[in-house]
Amino acid sequence: MLTSPALAAGEKPGEGMYFRLNTHGGDDPFWAVVKQGMMDAAELYGCKAEIDLAGSDLANQQKKFEEAVASKPNGIAVVINSDDAWDKPVEDALAAGIPVIGINNDDAKGPAGNKRLCYIGQSEVNAGYMLGLKLFSTAKEKGVDLANAHVAMAAEVPAANYAVLRSTGVKKAMEEFGITSFEMIDGGGIDMTTNEQRITAYLLAHPETSFMLGAGGICTDRLTSSLKNAGKAAELVAQARTAAGEGEQTVQRLNSTMAAINESSREIQKIIKVIEEIAF
Incomplete structure (x- = not known):
């Protein structure tokens, strides 16, 4: 088992280390x-961290990843939003001795599709499936005609992994309720x-829409205002809030888990030591 030397008084376990989030x-x-959480963690452990925002431009994201590798950080966390675009960049970074992990979005095949050291995040397909189950079961209880229901899902970038995989999960849930549109x-x-x-324009042009979901953060953030703009039934908004409430409970459980981790500095030191072993 790898161990780290004892820290000097006042020394933080990540001092002198540098990380990038792409x-x-x-x-x-x-x-x-996410950025605020990263900066809070960096301050807590005494390391430096920077985030690269690509603005949904894959080529720009890859360029920023290359720049991150050239800066020789102690590790890079990357959002793998394509099954093909990140295979070589990640392999090249690992070959250069830079640990790379996936975060938020992963290759559809997981470790079999991309050689990142690990993935931190949810199963995209399962996330869509669970959301669909909650939404459709609530609608069924309210007497919505599911046999003739139409489901629409908005995505900032429909071809990106997160949108494709989350919609796959939603469609899986649709099958269980006999929804085909x-x-x-x-x-x-x-x-x-x-x-x-x-x-809003879609909702106005498609009054047959029974369910509207967001695949990504921005679309989801604009759902409530779009529904109001289009004069859609308030119960759909209420259902979204119910699901959000359960999400808050999940976050609270996550915060409790993180608090427990924070209390164990020796475990953090072990993780850092592993990163050092990989990098050097």
Whole structure:
């Protein structure tokens, strides 16, 4: 078992270390929270961390990843939003001695599809499936005609892994409730106003829509306002809030888990030592 030398008085376990987070995301509420969490963790453990926001531009994200590798950090966390685009960049970084982990989105085949050291995040398919089960079961209890229901799902980038896999999970849930009508909506990138306008326009043009879901953070954030703009039934908004409430409980459980981890500095030191062994 790897162990780390005892820390000097006042020394933090990550002092002198440098990490990068590379994401397809942009300057929006979701990634603002992620960035703040990263900075809080960096301060807690005494290391330096930076985030690269690519604005949903895959080529730009890859360029920023190359720049991150060139800066020779102690580790890189990357959002793997394509099954093909990240295979070689990740392999090259690992070959250069830089640990790389996946975060938020993963290769559809997991470790068999990408050689990242690990993945931190949820199963995208399962996330969509659980959301669908909750939404459709609630609708069934309310007497919604599921046999003739139409499901729409908005995504900032419909072809990105997160949208494809989450919609796969939703469709799996649809099958269990006998729902056959589905359409993916192009939210138009990461601009909030554009997403809201497109979702609203779709709802107005498709009054047969029974369910509207968001695949990504920006689309989901604009759902409530879009539903109101289109004059859709308030019960759909209420269902979304119910699901959000359960999500808050999950976050609370996660926070409790993180608190327990924070109390064990020796375990953190072991993790850092493993990273050092991989890098050097």
